Amino acid sequence: MINLSNRHIYGYGFGNFGYGIIFQIIATYFVFYATAVLGLSGTVIGAMVGTGVIWDALSDPIMGYISDNTKNKKYGRRHLYLWIGGFSVLITNLILWNLHASIPHWMQVGGMIIALLLIKTGMTVYITPYTALGAEITDDHIKRAKVQSVKMSFFLLGIFVATAVNMLLFFKATPEYPIGQLNPSGYRYMSVFTTALMAVSMFVVLKSTSHMIPELKKRIVHNHNSGLKDFFTSLAKAFAHGDFRAVVLGYLFTNLSSALLSTIGLHVYTYTFKMGNMQIALIAGSQLLMAVVSQPFWLWLNKSMDKAKAIRLGLMMSIISSLYFIGCVFLRGLTAENLWILLPFILLGGTGTGGLAMLPQAMVADTVDAHALVTGQRQEGVYYGTLTLTYKLSQSFAILFIGIVLDWVGFDTALAAQKAFTLTSLGLILGIGSLFSFGAAYVSYSHYHLNRKAMDAIHKQLT
Template sequence: MTTARAHPRARRLTPVTKLFYGFGSVAFGVKDNGFSYFLAFFYAQVMGLPAATVGLAIMFALVVDAFVDPIVGQLSDNTRSRWGRRHPFMYAAAVPVGVSYVLLWNPPKGWEPGLLVIYLASTAILIRSFISCYEVPSSALAAELTTEYDERTRLLSYRYLFGWVGGLAMYGLALSVFLRPTAEFPVGQLNRQGYANYGLFAGGLMLFAILVSAIGTHRQIPFLREPPSERVTLGRLTRELIGTLANRSFLFILTSNFFYAMGIGLGFSINLYFSTYFWEFSSAQIALFTFASLGAAILAFAAAPRIAKRFDKKPAALILIPLGISVGVAPIVLRLAGAFPTNGSPLLYPLIFVTTIVSVGVGIVGTILFSSMIADVVEDSELKTGRRQEGVFFAATLFIAKAVTGVGIFASGMIISAIRFPAHAKPGQVDPDVIRHLGLVYVPTQAVLYGTATLLLLGYRISRASHAETLRKLAAAADLATEGEPVSSVGDLA
């Protein structure tokens, strides 16, 4: 075993390696975008299932995810093969991910509603589970490819850029190609065959993205860690999982990230209500917001590494979380106070477009920083437990990323129900009091979610200096082990 495989050193990665690594997140971006924007609508409006039932089916798949993700993380952490710990899972997931996504958008014809709900839940669980088999090991590579504090943020910026660009590009392609209006379907979103064609193309794209990333990062395998040669048992895996997840900084960053993701998910899920009824934008104007999100992703890609380097990760996140939500809800607050342009004003759309770029961009930077901070927990945990378990930590992160969809749909539904928003409502014809209540409930809810995320982040203790010291101690322990000297406790090294 080489020194690199015995203990990873801080190193800079080539742009090509970062591109191959980041490109794989196109698969997750496509899946997440489909779940967020199309899935609930397709099964409710096209397939005829009750909207509440669809939401429950999606939430059930999310609950199953809570068990699948850590299992995949543990298995990949303890896998020994000539292709390393992560790549066997990445290669194996490619075809099942593509096939299961195609199945999701091709439900059987003529089935009873009850069977159709079972089909939805089953295929949703399949695609989420298979995407976990790729995404958990792939995400864990970020902590293995380099231990350099700032390089991790740069690497993860590529991952989130490709995830957003892939998802948004597939969203635009779906609306402009697969779901475009026809003589038979003047409303293209109601064309069942369009969704089938979309699923086939999207599944193929996901398969391609996974294989390109796995093959492109294959040459990095000699630089990655191998697990110790120990017998793996269920009891041992369970004890290690509990011990690893008990890391103090990880618990704070995980719970903080959960509330942060809930806020983001709620914003995504309820955004169409604000665009359609609160601001009364046309469908063409709403579609153009895709470019605002795309611009935000590109800006976040460029800004995240620079912000983290100048302010450090935790202080930067503590600034960005309140900033992002403040910019996002400022137009709503000003409208409620009667100090914002009225609907139809030529100033309204440009103002909302710009605030969308800023708020979404800040949100993406915050997400990148959260993932980078979790990567830094890996060495902190290794110093305390002697185990390196990137898969377990990033499995928890992935579950939270998936929770954005399920929890967001559930939370937005609760708000819409609480304010008694009418069904089949037309823009401009909804009771002004209902529209006002939409803003009055949404803004405080987001303030609580983002405020809780900010407060919990204060419990995260890893900084640039402490991470460097952790790496020094781990390197010293590795050097002693190479020389054949016993090391009773890595944490005791000074």
């Protein structure tokens, strides 16, 4: 059994910090950068980024399967890919944000496609084995939840840095660029800063967990021939697992909302509510910090009730928050002049996000154990790769959808002020889309039936 101290838990969790930063700068800034800064068509960018995310999503379960079946004597099943994927992300992140508006259009588009595919592939090679590792290092009910909570807290802090800190550091208003987000040089400085943070994050997780490799090898309970047929069989078995399917669908729907916020949020804050970079950083950062600060609450709740009940509570908070946000959009003039009106949206939405981000990760770890009891196979990589697939498919759909919608609602960077219809439509798309997503997720999670009593019995039989 691995001796899992708090130092190891926090060291492992910090590996998600750099990934969260890289993931979020692409989700938050890229569509805005390409459309508002470089002036490319929203439809073209939406299709391009959506295609990249689909490739990224489809490669996740493949990477999970490869990792599950790796038998490297020195690095085990996971750590080799943390090195390979991590270095790939470092290089391609620098390339992605250094495209210039002066180069020919075809070079811009071609460069973006290549850079996106490469960075998405590197992120998959890194994050899928990393996430699977978190389910392997402990099967204790309390520690498992803590591992996922710490991991998700660092991910959310990474998102905070990507949205709030980057906004403050690199997109300050200047005489040449009164709207700081339109300054091309800010994106180049951001790429250097975020690449450095990703490098630190990667080395910390490797340093904190490499000593676990010998013990992790003992947890491999199967030895079968791998291949294409076995890969698809593994996927089919994963989706046939009713509890896992409930988590996957619920996770997909909740992340439709986060995908909408990531892709269109900057447009809504900048144009609908007329916020500057300082105000955007304050609003977005406060909600993310609320999600992090709420983690002790969700850990306490995990001790006192089953995960399925806890996650439905988080969904109810998010549904109420979405309804409130829709009201703010209809009163956008009043809200723009009095941003404190958004405070209930920040508090309730942030707290709900904290639970919705952490609990599904722990629920998947439980389904892996239930699957191992029946089949004798531990397939953390396939399960978490499949979970990530659904998450990224939701991102892809949102990016493609938003790219088309920006053109449909008449968003035009050439206009000094957007039309009233455009401003209201942007906000309502975000609010109503989130409301639908959370409602669908509530229905999905209602079909999850694993509880603490069942998991205690499973763990006794596995040991």
